[in-house]
Amino acid sequence: MAERLTTQQVAEQLGVKVETVYAYASRGQLSSERAPGGKGSTFDAREVAELAARGRRAPVRPAPGEAPAAALWGSEPVTVRTGLTLIENGRLYYRGRDAVELASRCGFEAAIGWLWGLGADAPVELRVPPATAEALARAAAALPDGIRLPDRLRISATVAAALDPLRFDLRERTVHAAGAALIAGMVEALPRTAPDPGPDASLAARLWSRLATAAPTPEALSCLDRALVLLIDHELAVSTVAARLAASARAHPYAVVSAGLGATDGPLHGAASPLAHRMLAEVLADGAVPVVSDYLRTGRPIPGLGHRLYPEGDPRAVALLDAVRRLDGGAAVVAAVADVEAAAGPAGRPELRANIDLALAAMALTAGLPAEAGEVVFAVARTPGWLAHAVEEYHEEPLRMRARAGYVGPRPQA
Incomplete structure (x- = not known):
């Protein structure tokens, strides 16, 4: 024995x-x-x-404030060290700067420059090369009708990778150049549904023309830009871990983004906003109490409430809902969000406060955007964050996050 x-x-x-x-x-x-x-x-x-x-x-x-760890090949766990994003005392910071404050002062291009370490006054130019734009347009036209917008984003990353002969050049400047073109190309690959804002428009304006059916008001465009900045990175979220794992294997930046996009397809991460959109639309039609009661009665989680990293509530949601409130019809939608929080349980419980997914749903409903708009905004916004993490990971030991399994199957025969 x-x-x-x-x-x-x-x-x-x-x-x-x-x-x-x-x-x-x-x-x-x-x-x-x-x-x-x-x-x-x-x-x-x-x-x-x-x-x-x-x-x-x-x-x-992990202990409070401790970064998640990944197991190495038969050695001590490794903490993923990053100089990009900090979540501390209920606040979110990009390179030491409060994300909510940054979103109130900077557009998406400037926020990318800040996150990529290019400086406070170095907005990144997001332009796709003409040859790539033409190839993306042809690929998009060949897709069957009814293809979801998030699926088009994943396809565009694959097409853009195939067109870049320098994709395996992992130097920081090359990664940034490829990433800027990829972000623009992802938006370019979506069907245009509103008037073209022109080639010199901000990425938020170009993205709006792919999600809405009419030109935006200045307030609506500012709201979308704010959402993009608030979502640009979120420490080691599941999609960021997937992106860093790909970068650890020295995958090129397009593959890194594809890994991140794959992780956002689940309803517990990037695809959570459409579920919140459906629920909030029901609340606006029927009232919060019957809708929330039905969720509770059937044992379904109420989408868009709570975030374990923010014990006092998600500051990104507060900032975005404040912008939504200033849009035409926004006050009623934000009031419906408050009704959901109240119907979900006793006041003062942070797990019953709106998170960024519900705030994205409120923005989409107020602006008349489709239910999948929040998922698209999330993916486009998070792409520069994945690329920033990839640049960090390219400077680390390759394959350092190779996990070890805890085998629970049958033992080998003697």
Whole structure:
């Protein structure tokens, strides 16, 4: 019989608390059996020795303010160090500058320049080369009717990559140039539904012409620009982790963006806004109480409420809803958001306050944009953030975030 260790013995051998031992077991890193007599658990000494040899402490739940860690090849967990974005005391900062303040003063192009470390007065020119624009237009025209706009974004990244013979040049300046063209190309690949604002218009104006059916008011365009800035980066969100993993394998910037876009397709991340849009539209038609009650009765989470990184509420949502309130009809939509918060539960609970997904839905409903507009805005806005993280990762050791599995399948036959 293999030697068995008690929980206390395992904790002493690994140098961890007893609670951590049980956390290892719950995640499949150690297999446990009930001790004789049914009191406590025992563990395979060989598994414990292997875990100790790897020097791998499982990141069960990061401490407050601690960055998530990724496991290396058989060594200590690595903290992903970044000089881009900080979330602290309920606020969001880009390179030390408050994101809400930046969004109130700068457009999207200037915010990209700031995030990319080019300076406070270095807006990035977002232009797509004519040959690439023509190829993207041909690819878009070949797609069947009914293709969702977020799917068109993913296709455009693939087409743009195929047209760039220098895509494997990972020097920072080249990545920035490719990224600026890609961001513009993603918008260029969307069908135009409103008057063309012209080639010298801001990216927000060009994106508006792909989402709306009429020209924007100055207030509406400013609101969209603010949304883009507020979403440009968010530390190690799931799509950013996917992007950094791709960059760790030295994938080119287009592939990095494709990895990020793939992660945004889930309803728990970038695709959360359309769900909030549908719910808020129902609230505007039928009132908050019956709609929220139906969600609660059927056990469905109410979309667009709460964010675990903001214990006092999402500051991005507050800033964007303030801009929405100033649009024609915006006051009624923002009031509906407040009604949702009130109907969801007692006041003062941060998990029942609007997050950025619900704020995007409020913007889209007020401006008459389609339900998927929030998802498109999220993806376009986050692209420069993914590229900034890629530049950081290109300077790190390759493949440093290769995780190790906690195998729970059948053991090999002797």
